Amino acid sequence: MTTLPYGSALIIGAGPGISGSLTRRLRAENIPVVIAARNIDKLANLVDETGAIALPVDASDASAMHTLFAQTESRIGAPEIVVYNASGRVRGPIAELDAAQVEQAVAVSALGAFYAVQQAARRMVPKGKGAILLTGATAGVKGFALSAPFAMGKFALRGLAQSAARELAPKGIHVAHFVIDGSVRSDQRADPADAPDSTLDPDAIAQTYVDVLRQHRSAWAWEIELRPWVEKF
Template sequence: MNKPSAIVVGVGAEQGLGAALCRRFARAGHHVLVAGRTPARLETVVAGIAAAGGSAEAVVADATREEDVARLFARAAAPGEGIAPVDLVVFNAGNNRHVPFLELEAALIEEFWRVGCLAGFLVGREAARLMAPLGRGTILFTGASASLRGKPGFAHFAAAKAGLRMVAQSMAREFGPAGLHVAHVVIDGGIAGERLLSRLPDLARDRGEDGLLAIDAIAETYWQIHRQPRSAWTHETDLRPFKETF
């Protein structure tokens, strides 16, 4: 029997959500295409998966570039001997920082939109082109608190994330009847990964035990969404630490 395969777009640090997703899918038996912009980081994730007995390969791709996304999915469409076409795709690319509204420039708005929304559209479109004819598969989008509400200093981020949420909703309504499970996961809290902990080293201490979202716990939810029976599909779910206000 051919090994199933998955794509995770937006893989960076080894202790980040993208890498945790790759490890979870590999542990479940998938061959994982580990996609991101930094070759060294991708190879570190792939090496870790291989050391644990899993199967993965690195694909350098900038998800804001249409030709890169098309090349990634062309690779997924011809996975090689013993590997089945992809049945699970996650769009996890994103960036964020605080910028006061009056200091925003058009170029920054466009940059955030390209990473947070346009790239998601490109990945979603190519995933649907590949999987819809097969009548099965899961496409998951990583959202944020800003997908639902804009906060002061984050208009650029909220605009991109809200747009991505609408892409996911439109895809779910169009492709659900064709057998594709499209879901949007709102990450409503800080993630205990390398990016946040390196920038705000005191945050984990201040939040206390389980005050941040653990990357492996988030990855488990993504996997469970993929495994849902089609008679009871989730389109949107939100995840936050038990201490997080909302």
């Protein structure tokens, strides 16, 4: 039996990092989970390990997102937890960036998040229950040089979260934005031996997501900032 007040979950933009850790935590609570990504081949090991259901989606496409939610609903019921982890990133000098690549990057980070929130709200508001978690980054608080498209998308994501929280919280929907302020460790990015815990542990991030899901509505957080203990403010 789950200790969480929700019974099903959809994670969009899934991968082996934060999404993988969160999938394991939710499945440990016996919550059915759909994990969605553009390329679901990379999710095979996670599916085998957890029993989660993998579905393909182009998060930047409104009709594809509509289909994803419909497919999710047919497989596990309307998702009561929706997590948006997808983001687009393209780097380079502003004067040299390709406009089409910038448009696609912002579409994934921002428009895709809007489509997810919209589809989630349509299902959650009538029930007066649900949680929408949006994964942000340092770039949503301060834009870095040579990273304008990422900053544009993440700033938009944060604005969406703030607006959606104000609109949907009074209707029983918990909207929370997570500022991931630092590098997340992975098999490709190990924690330096000479600087322990200088990167964010994805399992620790997932634990915070679960802690937010357990919050009582009298003290809901709309934004949580997570950083390693050595990260500069």
